[in-house]
Amino acid sequence: xxxxxxxxxxxxxxxxxxxxxxxxxxxxxxxxxxxxxxxxxxxxxxxxxxxxxxxxxxxxxxxxxxxxxxxxxxxxxxxxxxxxxxxxxxxxxxxxxxxxxxxxxxxxxxxxxxxxxxxxxxxxxxxxxxxxxxxxxxxxxxxxxxxxxxxxxxxxxxxxxxxxxxxxxxxxxxxxxxxxxxxxxxxxxxxxxxxxxxxxxxxxxxxxxxxxxxxxxxxxxxxxxxxxxxxxxxxxxxxxxxxxxxxxxxxxxxxxxxxxxxxxxxxxxxxxxxxxxxxxxxxxxxxxxxxxxxxxxxxxxxxxxxxxxxxxxxxxxxxxxxxxxxxxxxxxxxxxxxxxxxxxxxxxxxxxxxxxxxxxxx
Amino acid sequence: xxxxxxxxxxxxxxxxxxxxxxxxxxxxxxxxxxxxxxxxxxxxxxxxxxxxxxxxxxxxxxxxxxxxxxxxxxxxxxxxxxxxxxxxxxxxxxxxxxxxxxxxxxxxxxxxxxxxxxxxxxxxxxxxxxxxxxxxxxxxxxxxxxxxxxxxxxxxxxxxxxxxxxxxxxxxxxxxxxxxxxxxxxxxxxxxxxxxxxxxxxxxxxxxxxxxxxxxxxxxxxxxxxxxxxxxxxxxxxxxxxxxxxxxxxxxxxxxxxxxxxxxxxxxxxxxxxxxxxxxxxxxxxxxxxxxxxxxxxxxxxxxxxxxxxxxxxxxxxxxxxxxxxxxxxx
Amino acid sequence: xxxxxxxxxxxxxxxxxxxxxxxxxxxxxxxxxxxxxxxxxxxxxxxxxxxxxxxxxxxxxxxxxxxxxxxxxxx
Numbered sequence: 101x102x103x104x105x106x107x108x109x110x111x112x113x114x115x116x117x118x119x120x121x122x123x124x125x126x127x128x129x130x131x132x133x134x135x136x137x138x139x140x141x142x143x144x145x146x147x148x149x150x151x152x153x154x155x156x157x158x159x160x161x162x163x164x165x166x167x168x169x170x171x172x173x174x175x176x177x178x179x180x181x182x183x184x185x186x187x188x189x190x191x192x193x194x195x196x197x198x199x200x201x202x203x204x205x206x207x208x209x210x211x212x213x214x215x216x217x218x219x220x221x222x223x224x225x226x227x228x229x230x231x232x233x234x235x236x237x238x239x240x241x242x243x244x245x246x247x248x249x250x251x252x253x254x255x256x257x258x259x260x261x262x263x264x265x266x267x268x269x270x271x272x273x274x275x276x277x278x279x280x281x282x283x284x285x286x287x288x289x290x291x292x293x294x295x296x297x298x299x300x301x302x303x304x305x306x307x308x309x310x311x312x313x314x315x316x317x318x319x320x321x322x323x324x325x326x327x328x329x330x331x332x333x334x335x336x337x338x339x340x341x342x343x344x345x346x347x348x349x350x351x352x353x354x355x356x357x358x359x360x361x362x363x364x365x366x367x368x369x370x371x372x373x374x375x376x377x378x379x380x381x382x383x384x385x386x387x388x389x390x391x392x393x394x395x396x397x398x399x400x401x402x403x404x405x406x407x408x409x410x411x412x413x414x415x416x417x418x419x420x421x422x423x424x425x426x427x428x429x430x431x432x433x434x435x436x437x438x439x440x441x442x443x444x445x446x447x448x449x450x451x452x453x454x455x456x457x458x459x460x461x462x
Numbered sequence: 463x464x465x466x467x468x469x470x471x472x473x474x475x476x477x478x479x480x481x482x483x484x485x486x487x488x489x490x491x492x493x494x495x496x497x498x499x500x501x502x503x504x505x506x507x508x509x510x511x512x513x514x515x516x517x518x519x520x521x522x523x524x525x526x527x528x529x530x531x532x533x534x535x536x537x538x539x540x541x542x543x544x545x546x547x548x549x550x551x552x553x554x555x556x557x558x559x560x561x562x563x564x565x566x567x568x569x570x571x572x573x574x575x576x577x578x579x580x581x582x583x584x585x586x587x588x589x590x591x592x593x594x595x596x597x598x599x600x601x602x603x604x605x606x607x608x609x610x611x612x613x614x615x616x617x618x619x620x621x622x623x624x625x626x627x628x629x630x631x632x633x634x635x636x637x638x639x640x641x642x643x644x645x646x647x648x649x650x651x652x653x654x655x656x657x658x659x660x661x662x663x664x665x666x667x668x669x670x671x672x673x674x675x676x677x678x679x680x681x682x683x684x685x686x687x688x689x690x691x692x693x694x695x696x697x698x699x700x701x702x703x704x705x706x707x708x709x710x711x712x713x714x715x716x717x718x719x720x721x722x723x724x725x726x727x728x729x730x731x732x733x734x735x736x737x738x739x740x741x742x743x744x745x746x747x748x749x750x751x752x753x754x755x756x757x758x759x760x761x762x763x764x765x766x767x768x769x770x771x772x773x774x775x776x777x778x779x780x781x782x783x784x785x786x787x788x789x790x791x792x793x
Numbered sequence: 794x795x796x797x798x799x800x801x802x803x804x805x806x807x808x809x810x811x812x813x814x815x816x817x818x819x820x821x822x823x824x825x826x827x828x829x830x831x832x833x834x835x836x837x838x839x840x841x842x843x844x845x846x847x848x849x850x851x852x853x854x855x856x857x858x859x860x861x862x863x864x865x866x867x868x
Binding site: 110143146149461 | 644645646647718719768770773774775776777778779780782783785786787789790791792793
Binding site: 646647648649650651708709710712713714716717719791792793 | 795796798800812815816817818819820821838839840
């Protein structure tokens with residue numbers, strides 16, 4: 101591993117940063133960690149119980165699996181039952197659809213292949229020329245350019261049997277929706293390091309100015325998270341609201357221009373349903389007309405109605421908006437556990453419920 | 463003939479040839495050589511440990527070993543975790559039609575070597591041939607003699623005990639996962655598959671007051687510790703940062719989103735005993751080939767039956783059992 | 794949101810695919826989204842794609858930010 105910080109110093113560095121955070125005397129503030137990987141890092145290092153009075157960390161909607169609506173999984177399962185080979189990230193395997201999960205569909209004889217990369221799905225299509233391979237693409241702007249690239253590769257190679265069921269989401273519209281929610285009291289955003297690596301930290305500037313909210317981009321090692329939070333608290337104390345980058349080894353102002361270009365070549369912004377948040381204008385991506393041949397919706401799902409409903413009693417919707425803590429859901433750690441998840445937020449270990457459950461404090 | 467056919471499982475001349483050419487020639491010992499449907503053996507004590515395990519690892523060959531290594535070490539270790547000295551094993555093979563006989567020989571060679579290393583004798587066996595498509599599968603059963611008065615069991619962990627892991631964590635699971643086609647990554651990590659009978663015998667013979675021995679196979683260290691906490695009704699607290707593991711295991715876990723505590727092991731054991739004997743236990747372990755990386759990773763206390771880990775910031779969090787199949791994650 | 798880890802480019806083929814070493818774990822990674830990658834350089838990889846080239850100045854900048862934060866006697 102190419103660690104930035106010497107593990108030998110971790111104890112001292114994290115303790116020093118924590119002490120600084122704990123000495124915060126500014127106004128009370130709720131900080132949303134937008135990104136699920138931050139949620140996991142926060143839970144794993146046991147930060148929440150150590151925060152000073154008045155400082156609250158709210159887990160946001162940045163878990164791609166969690167914000168993918170139940171009908172997407174129902175569609176994927178429908179395709180599996182129709183005989184396609186469905187390739188997707190391991191994260192999606194155990195997410196409950198209305199009736200069942202992709203993992204169960206596989207146990208029932210369906211062909212579902214967990215992959216690590218969209219290009220692995222293209223490989224699968226090449227290796228199985230007599231089968232249709234559908235790649236269920238999930239994720240924000242970190243991941244969506246990789247799906248775009250896979251589609252371009254499939255196009256170059258004239259692969260007739262590869263297509264994408266697109267559930268890719270856009271980060272900024274999700275953040276806008278959270279701020280627009282009158283029930284939300286977000287005082288600052290801890291912005292996702294890796295999505296920002298692609299979209300660039302400048303993207304937050306108009307957002308930050310319009311809403312007067314500190315936006316600090318940071319990474320995922322314990323020191324990164326603590327530094328990001330410290331900077332947010334410093335802004336809050338000094339009454340500033342700026343975009344700051346605490347993750348310069350991965351993030352710059354412009355982001356990965358090539359990746360964004362690739363994204364724009366294949367996809368165009370579209371309204372998209374977020375689980376728990378509803379339909380957000382420009383909240384996701386769909387394939388452009390010239391790539392319709394690679395769109396599983398067009399090819400296999402035109403006119404198909406799948407019956408979808410969210411699980412009864414599940415409060416993922418409220419959790420995703422940061423309105424309640426996972427432990428405030430009546431199902432949490434009772435009928436909804438990591439072993440038998442009811443809602444999507446419990447399935448992914450970076451989902452708010454999953455992270456809170458797996459690393460719940462004692 | 464270079465492949466397994468149905469006739470190898472059919473009870474005729476082919477089967478007799480397979481038994482004498484491969485199994486007898488490689489496992490040969492007086493009891494097996496009698497070719498009875500049973501083995502009759504004499505045991506030095508009347509307190510024995512029995513165990514059986516089936517091996518279905520896919521792919522059957524992986525960095526650091528093959529299914530044959532697992533079939534011997536897995537059962538030897540299960541028997542040894544009672545504090546027993548494993549003595550005799552049986553082996554049942556379920557082979558797919560078309561399986562290369564040269565591959566079977568590789569498997570049987572590995573078994574013969576491991577049996578010798580572990581000091582056990584394979585005294586009875588069986589072969590079946592099934593339609594191609596999956597396998598090979600192996601079942602082994604083992605018997606060992608318990609010569610200690612100790613009641614070594616998952617329910618014996620007590621307040622004030624120390625928790626030791628005898629070796630690096632996660633190597634077996636990572637070695638096997640690296641060969642799964644849909645994930646496909648390269649690693650220098652080799653499976654840790656090894657018989658622990660010698661290591662355990664050294665601890666028993668030293669007179670240490672062993673409370674619990676457990677090999678953290680499927681489900682990894684997290685699963686094994688949760689089982690022990692629940693069986694013994696105690697709280698087990700570990701320090702994440704003390705868990706010994708190879709760099710390659712850590713980096714594979716970071717890349718693919720696995721938790722090292724959830725990864726299977728085949729050559730290390732959790733040893734729980736009174737804290738004041740922990741240092742002596744470490745000394746003994748370090749004289750053994752499979753104990754050189756032994757480390758104290760935690761302690762047992764009275765409390766709710768659960769496993770907790772000290773976090774980097776000094777707070778504590780729960781350590782849960784893994785939930786099902788290990789899948790690569792991108793988020 | 795996204796697991797991404799830094800690794801070192803070990804070799805590159807003519808299709809912009811590389812073998813990247815993550816410290817004892819190697820994986821095939823697409824370099825289609827980074828400019829002028831070279832063997833020996835460090836990249837941050839997500840879902841099988843290099844998305845950012847790490848240069849030593851940026852890495853030092855991070856360490857410097859951390860040093861400042863730790864040394865800063867004020868909040």
